[in-house]
Amino acid sequence: MNIAGGSFEIKLLLFAQFREVIGQKELLYKVTIGSTPASVLRSLIEEYPDLARLESVTKFIVNEEFVPGDYKLSPGDTLALIPPVAGGRDDSSDSRSHIH
């Protein structure tokens, strides 16, 4: 893929609050070399300040794998922004163990 002028495109997938505020399910998004999921989220929040409340609670999936916020994005990556999931537990007991 062509990396012209220090920038490239990724595919951004938007769900729930992100989809509603931005008004699209997916879009091609231009990023600079060295961009990370966290930096993409930051620049979206600059454009859409309503999303600021989600900054600290959003997780990231790149090419269908969870990645940390400082993951280095590459041309052609698909980045999904994952706002908090429904969660919701009926009581305080917890049968889970963490599996990622």
Added chain:
Amino acid sequence: MIAVTQDPISIDELISSVSHPGAGAIVIFLGVVRDNNEGRKVRYLEYESYEPAAKASMQKICGFATDKWPGVRISAVHRVGKLNIGDISVAVVASAPHRQEAFAAARFVIDSIKEESPIWKKEIFEGGEVWIGDPSLS
């Protein structure tokens, strides 16, 4: 069977998918749309998923459960789209030689799906709407 679907969930199909001659217990958990939440009168819910990632997450959770409780077979289906009061939103069915493992595995799987799988729920209530889990709620 692991699936995310727009269609009503068929319990019979899920039971068949985990039945086998060595299974002496089958536990069925159904999540059902309720008409109230935290004092709000719920009109309906809208579920949305990142489908491939949700399926992969559910697959991983069920795989973890079958490793943890050998002999258990599990199916899980989550419905998405608009769901009305009384509709089944999620079903987890676990078979095992004995009931203890079937209960434990079903409980683990539903708790983990709700906590981890990329599936979102918007509650449309009388007077407004809210994404469950949104920080503005807490």
